Amino acid sequence: AQSVTQLDSHVSVSEGTPVLLRCNYSSSYSPSLFWYVQHPNKGLQLLLKYTSAATLVKGINGFEAEFKKSETSFHLTKPSAHMSDAAEYFCVVGKTSGGYNKLIFGAGTRLAVHP
């Protein structure tokens, strides 16, 4: 069975400081892993994806994540937070089969960015 655990339900940072959102996964085989962001009243947007290529994955808006198999982790980071980064972030594991992904979402981490 596949699952993801987001270790923090809320994270608060000051503008300009680093962001770290933590995610651990469980999968019986090599997983596909994603981070999605959800802004209020907007659809979920893909930030980045890991599909067994490079372990350090770069996404949009300066975000990146590192796949660490030994730690079963896929933490999301950004060097410097912007006010516009305030949103809900979801770590997601997916089973890929012929391009179809059944996505399994974590419970989410709400990121607050303070001036």
Add this chain to the structure above:
Amino acid sequence: DTGVSQDPRHKITKRGQNVTFRCDPISEHNRLYWYRQTLGQGPEFLTYFQNEAQLEKSRLLSDRFSAERPKGSFSTLEIQRTEQGDSAMYLCASSSVTGAAGGYNEQFFGPGTRLTVL
């Protein structure tokens, strides 16, 4: 706007009533997914279509729920005899089937329909 659209955006209904939601995917996408998101949780997979064929259904999709995609374009999700526990955000996503790097075709999400059952 060529993204995924959902209608209505909000629906308030009384317990026991039937409701129907519509999803219009990105026009060239032939895969369509429904998810449900309750307050404070991540979305949960409900069902998946490839063209008009419904290929997978979650155990979450009780017999009060039915989804259709009659012509392989838009899809509807109907909930019969609504219960208060059905209150949630219902999300639709679509993706293409053409080959993509890593075998993953990105799912593009609509803004969702928020259902409140009184």
